[in-house]
Amino acid sequence: MSKIKKTKIADLLKSEEFGKEVLVQGWVRTKRGNKQVVFITMNDGSGMNNIQIVADPAMFSEELLKSVTTGSSLSVYGTIAQSQGSGQTVEVMATEIIVHGLADADKYPLQPKKHSLEFLREIAHLRFRTNTFGAIARIRHNMIFAVHSFFNSKGFYNIHTPIITASDCEGAGEMFRVSTLNPKNPPLNEDGSVDWKQDFFARETSLTVSGQLEGELAAMAMSEIYTFGPTFRAENSNTTRHLAEFWMIEPEMAFYELEDNMNLAEEFLKYLIKYALDHCADDLRFLSDRLIEEERNKPQSERSMELIEKLKFVLDNDFARITYTEAVDILMKSKPQKEGKFQYQVKGFGTDLQSEHERYLVEKHFKKPVILTDYPKEIKSFYMKQNDDGLTVRAMDILFPGIGEIIGGSQREENLEKLETRMDELGMEKESLWWYLDTRRFGTVPHAGFGLGFERLMLFVTGMGNIRDVIPFPRTPKTAEF
Numbered sequence: 001m002s003k004i005k006k007t008k009i010a011d012l013l014k015s016e017e018f019g020k021e022v023l024v025q026g027w028v029r030t031k032r033g034n035k036q037v038v039f040i041t042m043n044d045g046s047g048m049n050n051i052q053i054v055a056d057p058a059m060f061s062e063e064l065l066k067s068v069t070t071g072s073s074l075s076v077y078g079t080i081a082q083s084q085g086s087g088q089t090v091e092v093m094a095t096e097i098i099v100h101g102l103a104d105a106d107k108y109p110l111q112p113k114k115h116s117l118e119f120l121r122e123i124a125h126l127r128f129r130t131n132t133f134g135a136i137a138r139i140r141h142n143m144i145f146a147v148h149s150f151f152n153s154k155g156f157y158n159i160h161t162p163i164i165t166a167s168d169c170e171g172a173g174e175m176f177r178v179s180t181l182n183p184k185n186p187p188l189n190e191d192g193s194v195d196w197k198q199d200f201f202a203r204e205t206s207l208t209v210s211g212q213l214e215g216e217l218a219a220m221a222m223s224e225i226y227t228f229g230p231t232f233r234a235e236n237s238n239t240t241r242h243l244a245e246f247w248m249i250e251p252e253m254a255f256y257e258l259e260d261n262m263n264l265a266e267e268f269l270k271y272l273i274k275y276a277l278d279h280c281a282d283d284l285r286f287l288s289d290r291l292i293e294e295e296r297n298k299p300q301s302e303r304s305m306e307l308i309e310k311l312k313f314v315l316d317n318d319f320a321r322i323t324y325t326e327a328v329d330i331l332m333k334s335k336p337q338k339e340g341k342f343q344y345q346v347k348g349f350g351t352d353l354q355s356e357h358e359r360y361l362v363e364k365h366f367k368k369p370v371i372l373t374d375y376p377k378e379i380k381s382f383y384m385k386q387n388d389d390g391l392t393v394r395a396m397d398i399l400f401p402g403i404g405e406i407i408g409g410s411q412r413e414e415n416l417e418k419l420e421t422r423m424d425e426l427g428m429e430k431e432s433l434w435w436y437l438d439t440r441r442f443g444t445v446p447h448a449g450f451g452l453g454f455e456r457l458m459l460f461v462t463g464m465g466n467i468r469d470v471i472p473f474p475r476t477p478k479t480a481e482f
């Protein structure tokens, strides 16, 4: 057999070069047939659709055809033919089949039937081979690409901020310690506490919860930057929206005020959603059908909007923009508040809004994404710009249907004195953040930024219900096997 270059199945399915010799490589999804003809469907991850291989049993040994089972891996040489069957236009008439890896049909965990998402999480090493996770992996890739493409087109620079850090950025959550000390017998100070000076970095270090503070340093010279890195939070919240390890996109812009920040965030989210619609049509269609099937037994009123319709809806509508104080007013007057239906009652100004409140605003009241601004300073981080009212800060959270908070951001306090006063009020140690405060000492400017949780975006775009299902290897309390 002459050496032919392999063709990806996605490209092959679009090809109309009937009679051309090709090489297809991938994994078997199904095999069926009889003494006259055998049909093998294969997938190589390049797209949602499989290629059908047609093999004449007279041309292959019985043993070889027997070893072709669901999950086995093949190289198939053959010619492109117009398909006789319905649903596809192209198939391959096999001339040579090489089986690379057998897959014991009785033991292969993925049978050609519907498996629960929970079961698939337990076989994360094989779930890439399902239609659902293939679609999610491809959409994830497209969204990563779109993030870089958006910022690159706007002249933002991508900055790598550290993963190991000595600063608890904002008390954003519990941190994972990084240490090389022997946990059984750590060196101790005289008072019995651990002597971190003898640790690898000669100080206490952790995995980062956000790249923002370092991002601000870069923005104070490069003007417009973004980070896109892994973040780690040891919060023991076993929800469908929290991971212990997730990816975050954090742009930071010099000379931006809150309004500019909101405009950028809305444009960014719409760009990403449009990119998905333009580049992931097959995968979105599959996920949409999956969702409809899943919700078939729910009453009409509880079903979510069709996935593609929902994505278009967000594109076509301006996000609502209201202050936190206005939002609290709406919630206080709301039906679930009056009827005691909220798990956490809203207690007026100062209440830290829960996801049930956020979702009420988005799904019931405004029926579209909402940007909430000007939160009480007590429930937000020290670095947010203080409003003249002395009560609120220039924070903005973007709330999405089905998700709640997807973006958290703010204009930053650029005034050194105000920033230090706030840190004192909170009892923060200013010395260890000297490098951050220096940006306010030397050429400070108004600036702003935000953080988009990449997996929250993925939840929205794919319509999946659990954040564990939109990342290949989820890290959550008590799970990190693979």
Ligand code: ATP
Pocket: 172, 233, 235, 241, 242, 243, 244, 246, 248, 405, 406, 407, 408, 409, 451, 452, 453, 454, 455, 456
């Ligand atoms: P939440 O209130 O939902 O826990 P947060 O206020 O802790 O969010 P930020 O610290 O503002 O969130 O982080 C910025 C963004 O990172 C959030 O808007 C969200 O999209 C995402 N995010 C935060 N925590 C997690 C997590 N544990 N897993 C996945 N994404 C997260």
Ligand code: MN
Pocket: 172, 173, 235
């Ligand atoms: Mn949180």
